[in-house]
Amino acid sequence: MQTNTITDGFEAVFRNSKDGLAIFKDGMFVDCNQSMLELVGVSTPEAFVGHTPIDFSPEYQPDGQKSVDKSLALIELCYQKGSLRFEWLHTKSNGDEFWVEVILTRMVLNGEIVLHTNWRDISEKKRLELETAAQKETFETLFNESVDGLCLLNEKSYLDCNQAFLWLPGFSKKEDTIGLTPIDISPEFQSDGRTSVDAAAAIIQHAFTQGSIRFEWIHKKADDTEFWCEIIVTKTNLNGEDVLYAITRDISEKKRLELETAAQKETFETLFNESVDGLCLLNEKSYLDCNQAFLTLLGFSKKEDIIGLTPIDISPEFQSDGRASVDAAAAIIQHAFTQGSIRFEWIHKKADGTEFWCEIIVTKTNLNGEDVLYAITRDISEKKRLELETAAQKENFETLFNESVDGLCLLNEKSYLDCNQAFLSLLGFSKKEDIIGLTPIDISPEFQSDGRASVDAATAIIQHAFTQGSIRFEWIHKKADGTEFWCEIIVTKTNINGEDVLYAITRDISEKKKLEIAINDRNADLKTANDSLEEMLEDLRRTQDKLVESEKMASLGSLVAGVAHEINTPIGIGLTGVTQLMEESRDIRQSYQAGKMTQDDFEEFLDSTNEISDIVKKNLDRTAHLVRSFKQVAVDQTCEEDRQINIKTYIDEVVFSLASVLRKDKVDVAIDCDAHHEVMTNPGLLSQVLTNLIVNSVNHGFSYSNGGAISIGVSKTADDEIQIDYKDNGRGISQENLPKIFDPFFTTRRNRGGTGLGLNIIYNIITGPLGGSIECHSKENEGVQFLVKFKVQSL
Numbered sequence: 001m002q003t004n005t006i007t008d009g010f011e012a013v014f015r016n017s018k019d020g021l022a023i024f025k026d027g028m029f030v031d032c033n034q035s036m037l038e039l040v041g042v043s044t045p046e047a048f049v050g051h052t053p054i055d056f057s058p059e060y061q062p063d064g065q066k067s068v069d070k071s072l073a074l075i076e077l078c079y080q081k082g083s084l085r086f087e088w089l090h091t092k093s094n095g096d097e098f099w100v101e102v103i104l105t106r107m108v109l110n111g112e113i114v115l116h117t118n119w120r121d122i123s124e125k126k127r128l129e130l131e132t133a134a135q136k137e138t139f140e141t142l143f144n145e146s147v148d149g150l151c152l153l154n155e156k157s158y159l160d161c162n163q164a165f166l167w168l169p170g171f172s173k174k175e176d177t178i179g180l181t182p183i184d185i186s187p188e189f190q191s192d193g194r195t196s197v198d199a200a201a202a203i204i205q206h207a208f209t210q211g212s213i214r215f216e217w218i219h220k221k222a223d224d225t226e227f228w229c230e231i232i233v234t235k236t237n238l239n240g241e242d243v244l245y246a247i248t249r250d251i252s253e254k255k256r257l258e259l260e261t262a263a264q265k266e267t268f269e270t271l272f273n274e275s276v277d278g279l280c281l282l283n284e285k286s287y288l289d290c291n292q293a294f295l296t297l298l299g300f301s302k303k304e305d306i307i308g309l310t311p312i313d314i315s316p317e318f319q320s321d322g323r324a325s326v327d328a329a330a331a332i333i334q335h336a337f338t339q340g341s342i343r344f345e346w347i348h349k350k351a352d353g354t355e356f357w358c359e360i361i362v363t364k365t366n367l368n369g370e371d372v373l374y375a376i377t378r379d380i381s382e383k384k385r386l387e388l389e390t391a392a393q394k395e396n397f398e399t400l401f402n403e404s405v406d407g408l409c410l411l412n413e414k415s416y417l418d419c420n421q422a423f424l425s426l427l428g429f430s431k432k433e434d435i436i437g438l439t440p441i442d443i444s445p446e447f448q449s450d451g452r453a454s455v456d457a458a459t460a461i462i463q464h465a466f467t468q469g470s471i472r473f474e475w476i477h478k479k480a481d482g483t484e485f486w487c488e489i490i491v492t493k494t495n496i497n498g499e500d501v502l503y504a505i506t507r508d509i510s511e512k513k514k515l516e517i518a519i520n521d522r523n524a525d526l527k528t529a530n531d532s533l534e535e536m537l538e539d540l541r542r543t544q545d546k547l548v549e550s551e552k553m554a555s556l557g558s559l560v561a562g563v564a565h566e567i568n569t570p571i572g573i574g575l576t577g578v579t580q581l582m583e584e585s586r587d588i589r590q591s592y593q594a595g596k597m598t599q600d601d602f603e604e605f606l607d608s609t610n611e612i613s614d615i616v617k618k619n620l621d622r623t624a625h626l627v628r629s630f631k632q633v634a635v636d637q638t639c640e641e642d643r644q645i646n647i648k649t650y651i652d653e654v655v656f657s658l659a660s661v662l663r664k665d666k667v668d669v670a671i672d673c674d675a676h677h678e679v680m681t682n683p684g685l686l687s688q689v690l691t692n693l694i695v696n697s698v699n700h701g702f703s704y705s706n707g708g709a710i711s712i713g714v715s716k717t718a719d720d721e722i723q724i725d726y727k728d729n730g731r732g733i734s735q736e737n738l739p740k741i742f743d744p745f746f747t748t749r750r751n752r753g754g755t756g757l758g759l760n761i762i763y764n765i766i767t768g769p770l771g772g773s774i775e776c777h778s779k780e781n782e783g784v785q786f787l788v789k790f791k792v793q794s795l
Contacts, residue, residue, distance in 0.1 A: 020119035041092035149248035407506035428480035666707030673714035701730020
């Protein structure tokens with residue numbers, strides 16, 4: 001390395017430098033600047049020059065090496081390399097240690113090789129380094145031992161975490177977390193409906209731009225269990241990179257309590273507002289709030305009428321005990337605030353001045369940090385009225401007890417305590433003293449009708465009455481003269497003068513028991529009659545089924561007759577044409593054989609043959625069409641299997657098969673249907689519905705008119721549902737008969753052979769096998785409309 005040579009400006013730089021500069025030669029300092037003197041704490045150059053670096057160093061450096069050994073090694077190294085930079089712990093003249101950064105440079109000064117020494121005080125820097133190291137150690141301790149989950153992350157993934165953070169999602173080691181993103185341990189959506197990925201991106205962006213953010217978050221454990229967290233994210237710098245430091249705390253219990261509190265609040269508000277009791281809140285001055293029941297109780301319409309009033313404002317001047325309401329209310333409120341609660345009866349006054357009795361329970365509670373009173377008010381006017389009535393009833397009871405025609409008595413588990421005159425008469429005694437002290441066994445036979453001993457039966461009955469409260473039973477008693485008789489007894493537990501006793505009502509039912517025997521005999525006769533009626537009903541059901549089947553066959557018979565009539569005409573025309581053709585063929589053959597046939601005769605024969613053949617073909621085609629239609633419709637009406645049909649084509653065939661009936665009564669049928677409705681359904685049932693509707697219109701709607709019109713509209717109301725809108729312009733149905741048209745055997749043409757089953761069959765077919773519905777709308781002289789809906793399979 002080239003040795004540095006001093007320049008002319010060196011002296012000025014040396015003397016004025018803020019760093020401590022010195023010249024080292026032959027093992028000691030030979031010169032220095034003022035800054036060096038200030039560094040080591042001496043005032044004159046003489047106190048520094050002539051000394052070695054060891055004179056201004058502690059015995060040992062922080063790395064444990066002796067200062068003398070380490071300094072000699074560094075000086076030697078500088079001489080070899082030309083320059084050297086290192087940190088060193090020096091001492092001032094007063095013994096204070098301080099850190100310097102030393103730069104040694106070998107140079108030639110006045111022809112001699114010396115070392116230029118540059119000292120810069122870095123004590124503050126070293127202090128900060130030590131503090132930073134301590135802080136780092138403290139942070140690592142806190143980081144690792146914190147009970148909160150702590151982690152470091154950047155915009156991509158988690159970088160580090162403590163054990164508490166691992167426990168939160170249920171991981172066992174850091175490697176399970178590092179590299180994951182917050183999304184990996186979160187459900188797809190957060191509680192506000194946002195996706196976790198969007199919410200997390202917004203939070204991370206905010207933390208990097210604003211420095212910190214505090215929020216609540218739903219995390220997901222390794223087993224997919226979700227839990228609530230409170231997270232504080234702070235931007236920090238780690239090794240020159242901006243990262244996020246996150247503190248995560250499990251707040252699942254807090255959220256549970258929050259939800260419970262909200263639910264409790266909602267429940268309280270619901271109970272408060274919907275309670276049938278009058279509820280209110282008040283302090284020492286006035287009412288603060290109330291529910292609707294409280295307003296209703298007092299005859300007010302809105303809360304504003306009550307809030308601000310005092311209990312005195314809705315009370316009479318005096319209470320029932322003679323105290324002024326103001327004094328009584330003050331004492332009650334004071335007691336509630338000091339003792340916590342009180343229950344009492346009170347006379348309130350409605351808005352219209354009407355007084356009524358209340359039972360009030362007042363409880364002290366705390367609302368928004370203020371002690372208030374929560375009062376439950378219940379109208380007991382009826383109770384007070386009943387108390388008065390009870391007193392009157394007691395008097396009445398005593399009168400009724402003594403004067404009742406039923407035998408009444410009081411008894412305990414041991415014996416009779418009291419009875420009325422009717423009880424004495426029932427048993428053939430003359431005075432109470434004959435009964436009081438006896439037991440029920442003393443006035444009963446040894447055994448009851450069920451074979452049980454009277455003593456056992458009576459014990460069980462008395463026990464049941466005392467435990468269950470009441471019992472009703474029949475019993476055989478014995479009169480004073482030994483005569484046995486049947487009684488119906490109702491025993492009820494009651495309390496008299498603090499003692500539970502039994503109150504028994506005894507009624508002689510000897511005559512009733514005789515009637516029971518007669519009734520049982522009558523019931524047996526009725527059962528026999530009922531069995532006979534059931535057989536008759538079953539016969540009627542079978543007859544109805546046969547009539548329904550007959551109606552179906554009659555419908556098919558009408559179809560056959562109509563088709564036969566339709567076929568008769570084209571076949572007759574065809575037969576006439578063929579007969580004429582045969583005659584003309586015979587005539588032309590005879591002319592030919594006799595040699596009399598001319599060319600004109602032959603041409604005329606050919607023209608006639610062609611014309612007759614055309615007429616025959618057209619009529620045979622019509623006959624074939626009629627036969628095909630009849631065959632399909634007839635087969636469908638006797639077969640209950642589903643098949644694929646074109647709705648429009650099929651309806652055309654049904655109408656075509658009824659052409660003779662329609663033409664006879666001058667009825668036009670218009671069909672409005674999409675030609676492409678291909679469905680899977682039961683065509684026989686559909687044919688029967690349409691046939692019965694058309695025949696019903698002809699027989700009923702147009703029976704007193706010269707012709708009419710029928711329209712059949714077909715539409716799809718759903719992929720699996722067809723609607724038929726059937727209308728005619730006949731004489732309609734009266735409002736009186738309209739509700740009954742689907743009833744079996746209902747007809748207005750009974751005298752003309754009507755069975756009343758046509759529309760009933762339609763109704764049963766549509767609502768049964770076809771799985772649909774039918775409605776009828778009609779007014780007299782305004783025609784009729786049937787809306788038919790039924791299920792199909794679209795193709």
